[in-house]
Amino acid sequence: MPAVPDPELVRRIAVSTGLSPAEAARVVEDVVAYHQEPxxxxxxxxxxxxxxxxxxxxxxxxxxxxxxxxxxxxxxxxxxxxxxxxxxx
Structure with a gap:
């Protein structure tokens, strides 16, 4: 089960980009996944x-x-x- 992104980070991304909270959460998840590559x-x-x-x-x-x-x-x-x-x- 993937970790739930930090709600404050998701809110901040949503506010600064105009994305919906769901879209912002997806962006955060994608970035975290990219940086988890060994x-x-x-x-x-x-x-x-x-x-x-x-x-x-x-x-x-x-x-x-x-x-x-x-x-x-x-x-x-x-x-x-x-x-x-x-x-x-």
Whole structure:
């Protein structure tokens, strides 16, 4: 059973965006779900996406490190070696 979003946050989103409370709750749930993705899954998914668009590993791993550092709930600092191990095992 998914957690019920914080009612105060839902109210605040609804008021600031003009969304209905149900729509605001859905937005909050979507954002929370996005940020609950485990670091390993995020790294694998983004690596595959960037690779599919022609990026090379040195560029990809630098970009992943920057992206992870900027997440709302920041992931731990991972070295390029640690990122490679997530992707390639």
């Amino acid at each position: 670091v390993e899954e995020y790294v694998r998914r983004r690596h595959a996406h960037l690779k599919a668009y022609g990026a090379r590993n040195p560029e990809i791993f630098a970009r992943l490190a920057d992206e992870l550092a900027g997440r709302v709930v920041a992931a731990p600092d991972l070295s390029e070696r640690q990122l490679r191990r997530i992707v390639y095992g």
